[in-house]
Amino acid sequence: MLTLFDYLPSQNAWKVRQLLHHLGQPHQTVLISIFEGEGRTDSYLRINPTGTVPAIRLDDGRVLAESNAILMYLANGTRYLPDDMFERAKIAQWLCFEQERVESVIGSLRHWMMTGKLARRSPELIDGKRRAARRTLDILENELATRPFIAGGCYSIADMAIFAYASRAEEAGLSLQRHPHFRHWVTRVESQPGFLASMHSYAIDPYSVHELP
Ligand SMILES: N[C@@H](CCC(=O)N[C@@H](CS)C(=O)NCC(=O)O)C(=O)O
Structure with a gap:
């Protein structure tokens, strides 16, 4: 059975x-307590050399890390990843956008905000992330004004990837007042059959107030 190496928040x-x-x-889940350093053990580093979650292990023992690479692999042959090469490349475009402009910007701000670390970050760093986050939300607003889903007419892994952190923008202290199309897209994603509403706050992990090792 497939194993998912996970950290709930x-x-x-x-x-x-x-x-x-x-x-x-x-699938079965193995929880990795990243703030306690479980991602840096030799055994986990053999699964993912960066020490981060998520990662998966297949039945045959092969391992794969990086959330978006895992999405590409698991979605192959399903309705969430088209077969057409150009449409796949479009999805890859938005998966790259997600890593560069959503996860590393809104995701970081959310992490710092929800774990009290914002007070330990420099005003310049916070300001830079906030400006980048606003630009990200503006780009999404403009794009989602033109089509129902981020890579075209169909819900795909690109929507799942971007939704993960972009939909949490308010938890990162960002206003969505000026982003009606983006908010409609959030509702559209949430109304997909099989939407996974359960998400977890950092508050469930007392160790999350510590810096990552
Ligand atoms: N680009 C990676 C980022 C993974 C990542 O940073 N995961 C965080 C949790 S959201 C983590 O495990 N951090 C532990 C660490 O940096 O040591 C992905 O998309 O999978």
């Missing part, structure tokens, strides 16, 4: 949970 891991839920794919 991680929205990178939620992406994979969401796709597995859509696919109804049986």
